[in-house]
Amino acid sequence: MNQAARRIGRTLALVLPVVLVLSGTLAVTRVPWAAPNAESQVLTASSDAASSQARARAPHEVLRDKLLTELQEKNPGVALTHLQEATNGRPSLARYCVDIARVLGQAAVAKYHSAKKAQAYSRPVCDTSYASGVSQGH
Template structure:
């Protein structure tokens, strides 16, 4: 008798948690938590989400835009210094450093006209990407 009771106890110990989890999951999925939204509500929510995603820029894009504005207000040297500081503060931006520095090089040529004037600000920030951006504008 003792042996049979122990076997039943072990079986219950294995099966009972599975049964409880499954019944709880089924109970939660069958409860109507909210009313079903109409098609227009779903479309409106989708449109709002899409417009929010367009408005939110990636951090590297925000940094690039800010640095180009700084270049326009001050000079390319200040923007390159800020770029180096931003990459030092947030290392995840390092993978975008070269493209941002190239964009700064192009903006410097647009601001100063001749490429030789923009080259004066060249620094070893992100290798020679700034100089590459200046050269691309020739």
């Protein structure tokens, strides 16, 4: 009797963790990574792309890319205003403000092919970083 109980205990000790892991894994096979309404993006537990999709981009990188898109679609003034609003609303982004403003200045020169026209959109955001970017882009 004692030997049978021991065998059952060993079997449960080996099987139970596997069952728990599999049931937990199967419970999260449908996870939308892009947006709440992105039904098409589904990640399965065995996907090789899981590690690359799971890494979120840093907030300052997302902000930089968004502002560069705004600069191209609208103008640098709009992007600089939104940069100021973002850093005021989220102080943790302030340490990236100088770099983002400099990149915006360089992108403005590339868009207009003129440092003078790019400089016309200058705003007092992050000291003179936008102007520094304009001069680097020229």
